[in-house]
Amino acid sequence: MKEWYLLYCKRGEQKRASAHLENQHVECYYPEIEIEKVLRGKRQRLQEPLFPSYIFIAIEPEKGPSFTTIRSTRGVVDFVRFGAQPYKVPKSLIEHLQSHQIDESDYSNTPESGQMVHITSGQFSGFDAIYQEADGEKRSILLITLINQKVKVKIENTDVDW
Incomplete structure:
Protein backbone atom coordinates (compact mmCIF):
# COMPACT_ATOMS: atom_id res chain seq x y z
CA MET A 1 0.00 0.00 0.00
CA LYS A 2 1.31 3.43 -0.95
CA GLU A 3 2.27 5.83 1.80
CA TRP A 4 2.50 9.61 1.33
CA TYR A 5 5.64 11.45 2.40
CA LEU A 6 6.79 15.05 2.22
CA LEU A 7 10.06 15.99 0.52
CA TYR A 8 12.03 19.20 0.90
CA CYS A 9 13.55 20.33 -2.40
CA LYS A 10 16.18 22.80 -3.43
CA ARG A 11 14.80 26.29 -3.96
CA GLY A 12 12.92 26.53 -7.26
CA GLU A 13 13.64 22.92 -8.28
CA GLN A 14 10.30 21.29 -7.57
CA LYS A 15 9.58 20.67 -11.25
CA ARG A 16 13.01 19.16 -11.84
CA ALA A 17 12.72 16.93 -8.77
CA SER A 18 9.21 15.91 -9.76
CA ALA A 19 10.29 14.98 -13.29
CA HIS A 20 13.20 12.87 -12.01
CA LEU A 21 11.02 11.18 -9.40
CA GLU A 22 8.32 10.38 -11.96
CA ASN A 23 11.04 8.75 -14.12
CA GLN A 24 11.57 6.43 -11.13
CA HIS A 25 7.80 5.66 -11.06
CA VAL A 26 7.17 7.75 -7.94
CA GLU A 27 3.80 9.50 -7.76
CA CYS A 28 4.34 13.22 -7.08
CA TYR A 29 1.95 15.97 -6.08
CA TYR A 30 2.60 19.62 -5.47
CA PRO A 31 -0.37 21.94 -5.61
CA GLU A 32 0.03 25.14 -7.59
CA ILE A 33 -1.96 28.35 -7.67
CA GLU A 34 -2.23 30.96 -10.36
CA ILE A 35 -1.30 34.41 -9.12
CA GLU A 36 -1.02 37.82 -10.69
CA LYS A 37 2.34 39.59 -10.43
CA VAL A 38 3.91 42.66 -11.92
CA LEU A 39 7.15 41.70 -13.66
CA ARG A 40 9.21 44.24 -15.58
CA GLY A 41 6.32 46.69 -15.37
CA LYS A 42 3.74 44.30 -16.86
CA ARG A 43 0.99 42.42 -15.07
CA GLN A 44 1.30 38.68 -15.66
CA ARG A 45 -0.49 35.57 -14.44
CA LEU A 46 1.94 32.93 -13.17
CA GLN A 47 1.70 29.44 -11.71
CA GLU A 48 3.45 29.21 -8.34
CA PRO A 49 3.64 26.35 -5.84
CA LEU A 50 1.24 26.54 -2.92
CA PHE A 51 4.04 25.16 -0.70
CA PRO A 52 7.35 26.43 -2.14
CA SER A 53 10.20 23.88 -1.98
CA TYR A 54 7.96 20.96 -0.92
CA ILE A 55 6.62 17.94 -2.85
CA PHE A 56 4.29 15.21 -1.65
CA ILE A 57 5.25 11.75 -2.92
CA ALA A 58 3.52 8.37 -2.74
CA ILE A 59 5.65 5.22 -2.59
CA GLU A 60 5.43 1.67 -1.36
CA PRO A 61 8.39 1.42 1.03
CA GLU A 62 8.59 -2.39 0.65
CA LYS A 63 8.76 -2.26 -3.17
CA GLY A 64 10.89 0.83 -3.72
CA PRO A 65 12.48 2.97 -4.75
CA SER A 66 14.37 3.20 -1.48
CA PHE A 67 14.51 6.29 0.70
CA THR A 68 18.20 6.65 -0.20
CA THR A 69 17.44 6.61 -3.93
CA ILE A 70 14.76 9.26 -3.49
CA ARG A 71 17.04 11.46 -1.35
CA SER A 72 19.72 11.19 -4.07
CA THR A 73 17.34 12.39 -6.78
CA ARG A 74 18.34 15.62 -8.48
CA GLY A 75 16.60 18.61 -6.87
CA VAL A 76 15.66 16.76 -3.66
CA VAL A 77 17.29 17.75 -0.36
CA ASP A 78 15.70 15.28 2.07
CA PHE A 79 12.51 13.91 3.55
CA VAL A 80 10.71 15.99 6.15
CA ARG A 81 11.32 14.10 9.37
CA PHE A 82 10.11 14.07 12.93
CA GLY A 83 12.82 12.13 14.71
CA ALA A 84 14.78 9.60 12.68
CA GLN A 85 11.96 8.41 10.40
CA PRO A 86 10.43 10.30 7.45
CA TYR A 87 7.03 11.70 8.35
CA LYS A 88 4.06 9.88 6.82
CA VAL A 89 1.52 12.41 5.56
CA PRO A 90 -2.09 11.35 6.19
CA LYS A 91 -3.80 10.33 2.95
CA SER A 92 -6.82 12.38 4.00
CA LEU A 93 -4.72 15.57 3.80
CA ILE A 94 -3.64 14.79 0.23
CA GLU A 95 -7.23 13.96 -0.76
CA HIS A 96 -8.41 17.21 0.83
CA LEU A 97 -5.81 19.25 -1.08
CA GLN A 98 -6.62 17.50 -4.36
CA SER A 99 -10.38 17.86 -3.96
CA HIS A 100 -10.43 21.60 -3.26
CA GLN A 101 -10.13 23.91 -6.19
CA ILE A 102 -8.48 27.13 -5.09
CA ASP A 103 -10.42 30.16 -6.23
CA GLU A 104 -7.82 32.09 -8.20
CA SER A 105 -9.75 35.34 -7.88
CA ASP A 106 -8.82 35.36 -4.18
CA TYR A 107 -5.18 35.81 -5.15
CA SER A 108 -5.71 38.47 -7.79
CA ASN A 109 -6.30 41.40 -5.51
CA THR A 110 -5.40 44.32 -7.76
CA PRO A 111 -8.26 46.35 -9.23
CA GLU A 112 -8.80 47.23 -12.88
CA SER A 113 -7.57 50.55 -14.25
CA GLY A 114 -10.18 53.28 -13.62
CA GLN A 115 -11.70 51.55 -10.57
Missing part, protein backbone atom coordinates in the same frame (compact mmCIF):
# COMPACT_ATOMS: atom_id res chain seq x y z
CA MET A 116 -12.42 53.66 -7.46
CA VAL A 117 -10.42 52.71 -4.36
CA HIS A 118 -10.24 54.06 -0.81
CA ILE A 119 -6.93 54.89 0.90
CA THR A 120 -7.03 53.55 4.45
CA SER A 121 -3.70 54.70 5.90
CA GLY A 122 -0.66 56.83 5.20
CA GLN A 123 -0.50 60.52 4.35
CA PHE A 124 -3.56 60.35 2.06
CA SER A 125 -5.69 58.37 4.53
CA GLY A 126 -9.42 58.87 4.00
CA PHE A 127 -9.13 59.93 0.35
CA ASP A 128 -10.92 58.19 -2.49
CA ALA A 129 -8.78 57.68 -5.59
CA ILE A 130 -8.87 56.19 -9.08
CA TYR A 131 -6.59 53.20 -9.63
CA GLN A 132 -4.28 53.71 -12.63
CA GLU A 133 -1.68 50.91 -12.67
CA ALA A 134 0.69 48.84 -10.59
CA ASP A 135 4.11 50.28 -9.82
CA GLY A 136 6.13 47.20 -9.01
CA GLU A 137 4.87 44.49 -6.69
CA LYS A 138 4.19 46.63 -3.60
CA ARG A 139 2.95 50.01 -4.86
CA SER A 140 0.27 51.37 -7.16
CA ILE A 141 -0.22 54.61 -9.04
CA LEU A 142 -3.48 56.33 -8.11
CA LEU A 143 -5.20 59.55 -9.18
CA ILE A 144 -6.21 61.73 -6.24
CA THR A 145 -8.11 65.01 -6.48
CA LEU A 146 -6.19 67.72 -4.59
CA ILE A 147 -7.27 71.37 -4.84
CA ASN A 148 -9.62 70.59 -7.76
CA GLN A 149 -6.83 68.93 -9.75
CA LYS A 150 -6.12 65.23 -10.33
CA VAL A 151 -2.62 64.30 -9.17
CA LYS A 152 -0.80 60.98 -9.70
CA VAL A 153 0.62 59.54 -6.49
CA LYS A 154 2.41 56.29 -5.67
CA ILE A 155 0.87 54.52 -2.69
CA GLU A 156 1.83 51.30 -0.89
CA ASN A 157 -0.70 48.57 -1.71
CA THR A 158 -1.13 47.87 2.01
CA ASP A 159 -2.50 51.42 2.45
CA VAL A 160 -5.32 50.94 -0.08
CA ASP A 161 -8.67 49.17 0.27
CA TRP A 162 -9.70 47.77 -3.12
Whole structure:
Protein backbone atom coordinates (compact mmCIF):
# COMPACT_ATOMS: atom_id res chain seq x y z
CA MET A 1 0.00 0.00 0.00
CA LYS A 2 1.31 3.43 -0.95
CA GLU A 3 2.27 5.83 1.80
CA TRP A 4 2.50 9.61 1.33
CA TYR A 5 5.64 11.45 2.40
CA LEU A 6 6.79 15.05 2.22
CA LEU A 7 10.06 15.99 0.52
CA TYR A 8 12.03 19.20 0.90
CA CYS A 9 13.55 20.33 -2.40
CA LYS A 10 16.18 22.80 -3.43
CA ARG A 11 14.80 26.29 -3.96
CA GLY A 12 12.92 26.53 -7.26
CA GLU A 13 13.64 22.92 -8.28
CA GLN A 14 10.30 21.29 -7.57
CA LYS A 15 9.58 20.67 -11.25
CA ARG A 16 13.01 19.16 -11.84
CA ALA A 17 12.72 16.93 -8.77
CA SER A 18 9.21 15.91 -9.76
CA ALA A 19 10.29 14.98 -13.29
CA HIS A 20 13.20 12.87 -12.01
CA LEU A 21 11.02 11.18 -9.40
CA GLU A 22 8.32 10.38 -11.96
CA ASN A 23 11.04 8.75 -14.12
CA GLN A 24 11.57 6.43 -11.13
CA HIS A 25 7.80 5.66 -11.06
CA VAL A 26 7.17 7.75 -7.94
CA GLU A 27 3.80 9.50 -7.76
CA CYS A 28 4.34 13.22 -7.08
CA TYR A 29 1.95 15.97 -6.08
CA TYR A 30 2.60 19.62 -5.47
CA PRO A 31 -0.37 21.94 -5.61
CA GLU A 32 0.03 25.14 -7.59
CA ILE A 33 -1.96 28.35 -7.67
CA GLU A 34 -2.23 30.96 -10.36
CA ILE A 35 -1.30 34.41 -9.12
CA GLU A 36 -1.02 37.82 -10.69
CA LYS A 37 2.34 39.59 -10.43
CA VAL A 38 3.91 42.66 -11.92
CA LEU A 39 7.15 41.70 -13.66
CA ARG A 40 9.21 44.24 -15.58
CA GLY A 41 6.32 46.69 -15.37
CA LYS A 42 3.74 44.30 -16.86
CA ARG A 43 0.99 42.42 -15.07
CA GLN A 44 1.30 38.68 -15.66
CA ARG A 45 -0.49 35.57 -14.44
CA LEU A 46 1.94 32.93 -13.17
CA GLN A 47 1.70 29.44 -11.71
CA GLU A 48 3.45 29.21 -8.34
CA PRO A 49 3.64 26.35 -5.84
CA LEU A 50 1.24 26.54 -2.92
CA PHE A 51 4.04 25.16 -0.70
CA PRO A 52 7.35 26.43 -2.14
CA SER A 53 10.20 23.88 -1.98
CA TYR A 54 7.96 20.96 -0.92
CA ILE A 55 6.62 17.94 -2.85
CA PHE A 56 4.29 15.21 -1.65
CA ILE A 57 5.25 11.75 -2.92
CA ALA A 58 3.52 8.37 -2.74
CA ILE A 59 5.65 5.22 -2.59
CA GLU A 60 5.43 1.67 -1.36
CA PRO A 61 8.39 1.42 1.03
CA GLU A 62 8.59 -2.39 0.65
CA LYS A 63 8.76 -2.26 -3.17
CA GLY A 64 10.89 0.83 -3.72
CA PRO A 65 12.48 2.97 -4.75
CA SER A 66 14.37 3.20 -1.48
CA PHE A 67 14.51 6.29 0.70
CA THR A 68 18.20 6.65 -0.20
CA THR A 69 17.44 6.61 -3.93
CA ILE A 70 14.76 9.26 -3.49
CA ARG A 71 17.04 11.46 -1.35
CA SER A 72 19.72 11.19 -4.07
CA THR A 73 17.34 12.39 -6.78
CA ARG A 74 18.34 15.62 -8.48
CA GLY A 75 16.60 18.61 -6.87
CA VAL A 76 15.66 16.76 -3.66
CA VAL A 77 17.29 17.75 -0.36
CA ASP A 78 15.70 15.28 2.07
CA PHE A 79 12.51 13.91 3.55
CA VAL A 80 10.71 15.99 6.15
CA ARG A 81 11.32 14.10 9.37
CA PHE A 82 10.11 14.07 12.93
CA GLY A 83 12.82 12.13 14.71
CA ALA A 84 14.78 9.60 12.68
CA GLN A 85 11.96 8.41 10.40
CA PRO A 86 10.43 10.30 7.45
CA TYR A 87 7.03 11.70 8.35
CA LYS A 88 4.06 9.88 6.82
CA VAL A 89 1.52 12.41 5.56
CA PRO A 90 -2.09 11.35 6.19
CA LYS A 91 -3.80 10.33 2.95
CA SER A 92 -6.82 12.38 4.00
CA LEU A 93 -4.72 15.57 3.80
CA ILE A 94 -3.64 14.79 0.23
CA GLU A 95 -7.23 13.96 -0.76
CA HIS A 96 -8.41 17.21 0.83
CA LEU A 97 -5.81 19.25 -1.08
CA GLN A 98 -6.62 17.50 -4.36
CA SER A 99 -10.38 17.86 -3.96
CA HIS A 100 -10.43 21.60 -3.26
CA GLN A 101 -10.13 23.91 -6.19
CA ILE A 102 -8.48 27.13 -5.09
CA ASP A 103 -10.42 30.16 -6.23
CA GLU A 104 -7.82 32.09 -8.20
CA SER A 105 -9.75 35.34 -7.88
CA ASP A 106 -8.82 35.36 -4.18
CA TYR A 107 -5.18 35.81 -5.15
CA SER A 108 -5.71 38.47 -7.79
CA ASN A 109 -6.30 41.40 -5.51
CA THR A 110 -5.40 44.32 -7.76
CA PRO A 111 -8.26 46.35 -9.23
CA GLU A 112 -8.80 47.23 -12.88
CA SER A 113 -7.57 50.55 -14.25
CA GLY A 114 -10.18 53.28 -13.62
CA GLN A 115 -11.70 51.55 -10.57
CA MET A 116 -12.42 53.66 -7.46
CA VAL A 117 -10.42 52.71 -4.36
CA HIS A 118 -10.24 54.06 -0.81
CA ILE A 119 -6.93 54.89 0.90
CA THR A 120 -7.03 53.55 4.45
CA SER A 121 -3.70 54.70 5.90
CA GLY A 122 -0.66 56.83 5.20
CA GLN A 123 -0.50 60.52 4.35
CA PHE A 124 -3.56 60.35 2.06
CA SER A 125 -5.69 58.37 4.53
CA GLY A 126 -9.42 58.87 4.00
CA PHE A 127 -9.13 59.93 0.35
CA ASP A 128 -10.92 58.19 -2.49
CA ALA A 129 -8.78 57.68 -5.59
CA ILE A 130 -8.87 56.19 -9.08
CA TYR A 131 -6.59 53.20 -9.63
CA GLN A 132 -4.28 53.71 -12.63
CA GLU A 133 -1.68 50.91 -12.67
CA ALA A 134 0.69 48.84 -10.59
CA ASP A 135 4.11 50.28 -9.82
CA GLY A 136 6.13 47.20 -9.01
CA GLU A 137 4.87 44.49 -6.69
CA LYS A 138 4.19 46.63 -3.60
CA ARG A 139 2.95 50.01 -4.86
CA SER A 140 0.27 51.37 -7.16
CA ILE A 141 -0.22 54.61 -9.04
CA LEU A 142 -3.48 56.33 -8.11
CA LEU A 143 -5.20 59.55 -9.18
CA ILE A 144 -6.21 61.73 -6.24
CA THR A 145 -8.11 65.01 -6.48
CA LEU A 146 -6.19 67.72 -4.59
CA ILE A 147 -7.27 71.37 -4.84
CA ASN A 148 -9.62 70.59 -7.76
CA GLN A 149 -6.83 68.93 -9.75
CA LYS A 150 -6.12 65.23 -10.33
CA VAL A 151 -2.62 64.30 -9.17
CA LYS A 152 -0.80 60.98 -9.70
CA VAL A 153 0.62 59.54 -6.49
CA LYS A 154 2.41 56.29 -5.67
CA ILE A 155 0.87 54.52 -2.69
CA GLU A 156 1.83 51.30 -0.89
CA ASN A 157 -0.70 48.57 -1.71
CA THR A 158 -1.13 47.87 2.01
CA ASP A 159 -2.50 51.42 2.45
CA VAL A 160 -5.32 50.94 -0.08
CA ASP A 161 -8.67 49.17 0.27
CA TRP A 162 -9.70 47.77 -3.12
